[in-house]
Amino acid sequence: MENLPAPPVFAGEDYGFWLSKMMTYLNAYDLWNTIEKGYTPPKGELPHDTSVSHIKKLKEEKTKNFKALTFLHFAVSNTLFPRIVSAKSAKEAWDTLKEVFQGSERTKAIRVLHLRRQFSNLKMKESEEVKDYISKLMEILNQMKIFGEDFTDKEIVERLLISLPEKFDSKIAFMEESRDLAKLTVTELIGSLQAYEQRLMKRT
Template sequence: MANLQAPPVFAGEDYGFWSSEMMTYLNAYDLWDTIEKGYTPPKWELPVDTPVNHIKKLKEEKTKNFKALTLLHSAVSNTLFPKIVSAKSAKEACDTLKEEFQGSKRTKAIRVLHLRRQFSNLEMKESEEVKDYISKLIEIVNQMKIFGGVFTDKEIIERLLICLPEKFDSKIAAIEESRDLATLTVTELIGSLQAHEQRLMKRI
């Protein structure tokens, strides 16, 4: 643990992104399982005849819990630290943050609905580059996934083809005529649109 990279710090915003980053971070150090399983210390002294391997396992669980809890303490801002300071386990600390900042199922459903509305209304501006528009679109999709929303490549592709400005009309027509949209991937479509955009820029 001596050379641990500093964890991502949560200050009260974008909980979904932070929690995903934190899960990856703890997994990298083999500590995520203590968040999933939780940790409850023994309530009494172990019998003297307790097998050595069982004692070793309990010590490992205790160590992993407090390593994860220590990292969580350093992964929240000073203003949020009081919310988890009394937690006895890493799971308890995580659950406390999740309950407050991710909210109930109803709250998440409302959030997904709001994001879907953003997704449906996001139009590409005439002066906007494909990569910039795609970045905004994918960010909305990723947020929806964090809150439990389900999105397919087909939906993203359809949204892209609908919202592109007129300068892409010929490219869209060519794609629709030559490709089966059911097998077209988002990556392939983006590459094709960017290539078309570069050709248009060379003509200017």
């Protein structure tokens, strides 16, 4: 048997992050399609004229299903395992977890609205370091991506610039005069802010 790394284990918290990790894990072993399509075993005996290629395909689908289901069994804690133990297919187990921990479309919409509000209202404190503030901001963005929300570099740069405290005003003014902010990437802005912060710290 292949020497596979263990899948990420879900214990009932941070479902969105586990979902993202598990999707990548299953894709790595060409099993995500099995989750999406599902698996239904053929009923009764196969007709005598069934082609060899079709039999081979059915066998491959069955193998992939139980391989994905095995991964899911190992990817949940012992307390959550009873929720999926009776599932006959990987898709059934996956959908059960999704229904319980992600909730309905209405719940999802409320969560996205809450994250958008957090993103819009987030402000960096005077005493806060750039790296800590960026970490907080990126955590919100990553959670939103899990729910299908996405942002361009331009949108993130704008949000960052208007949420900075007064001590960065001169830096922002200089950047506005010296370069096209519409072409500024998030990585470039973060690097520039951290360098400016270090200069401020040396002065004080």
